[in-house]
Amino acid sequence: MHILITGTSSGIGHGLAQEFLARDAKVWGISRREAVDLLQHPNYHHLSLDLTNHDGVRRLVPDFLMDSNRFDLVILNAGVLGPIKWMSEVDADAIKQVMEINVWANKVLLDLLYELGKDIRQVIGMSTQASLRSTPGWGAYAISKAALNMLMNVYAQEHLNTHFSAFAPGLVDSDIQETIFNIQETDKYPTVKKLQEARYTEAMPDSRAAASKLILGMEKALQYDSGSFNDVREI
Numbered sequence: 001m002h003i004l005i006t007g008t009s010s011g012i013g014h015g016l017a018q019e020f021l022a023r024d025a026k027v028w029g030i031s032r033r034e035a036v037d038l039l040q041h042p043n044y045h046h047l048s049l050d051l052t053n054h055d056g057v058r059r060l061v062p063d064f065l066m067d068s069n070r071f072d073l074v075i076l077n078a079g080v081l082g083p084i085k086w087m088s089e090v091d092a093d094a095i096k097q098v099m100e101i102n103v104w105a106n107k108v109l110l111d112l113l114y115e116l117g118k119d120i121r122q123v124i125g126m127s128t129q130a131s132l133r134s135t136p137g138w139g140a141y142a143i144s145k146a147a148l149n150m151l152m153n154v155y156a157q158e159h160l161n162t163h164f165s166a167f168a169p170g171l172v173d174s175d176i177q178e179t180i181f182n183i184q185e186t187d188k189y190p191t192v193k194k195l196q197e198a199r200y201t202e203a204m205p206d207s208r209a210a211a212s213k214l215i216l217g218m219e220k221a222l223q224y225d226s227g228s229f230n231d232v233r234e235i
């Protein structure tokens, strides 16, 4: 298997890369930071890059992916939480930054992959239940992930040889969960309180423990219409 994963330096992307490498896949990973354990693996290739830098993507990704003309799976996983604040308190520029990585970076990368003539079997856009139902404080994240869901749907209509899904991974311990864990105003943001309570319980495994189930969920997602939203807990 040839797999391209964005956001492999920590969390879900890191756990998925570890698991795919353990299954003898070749993995190409992109993130700003590097994960030392992945770099040591002969089947792992890393590109340190800010995916919101569109010129950098267009300049560096072609050479980086030169050795493979097909990808069995492209996992658009890199993402940020953004500010947890009521919408009226969030600066519009802060929302734009969240949209840049959670939405537009994925568009730019996908367009480039097709332009380079890569044969892509499946694309997973890493989404969340918050894309369907926001709760107080989650506005920027929820809007960006709702847009990601539609981005997957739009590409599904226009690239019929690739299967697309917006995919919710469930709760996985990660840097994003660490940020949520440290938020103080839990009365104002009820979902934050629930996530803080779930941390260090079976309800929120670490990314290595979650990876097998996520990979199985991605395989199952192929049975659903291209462009649909799937939650790993429901398929």
Ligand SMILES: NC(=O)c1ccc[n+]([C@@H]2O[C@H](COP(=O)([O-])OP(=O)(O)OC[C@H]3O[C@@H](n4cnc5c(N)ncnc54)[C@H](OP(=O)(O)O)[C@@H]3O)[C@@H](O)[C@H]2O)c1
Pocket: 006, 007, 008, 009, 010, 011, 012, 013, 030, 031, 032, 033, 034, 049, 050, 051, 052, 077, 078, 079, 080, 081, 101, 126, 127, 128, 129, 168, 169, 170, 171, 172, 173, 174, 175, 176, 177
């Ligand atoms: N953890 C959960 O419970 C959960 C639930 C639902 C959805 N998700 C989604 O899962 C995905 C992974 O999140 P995570 O929880 O694993 O958090 P994480 O540990 O913070 O991982 C985020 C990854 O995205 C990369 N990234 C962020 N901005 C980037 C940029 N500008 N350019 C390149 N890479 C960038 C980070 O790498 P660098 O900082 O090194 O660039 C990191 O590898 C996100 O899309 C998140 O929305 C997570």
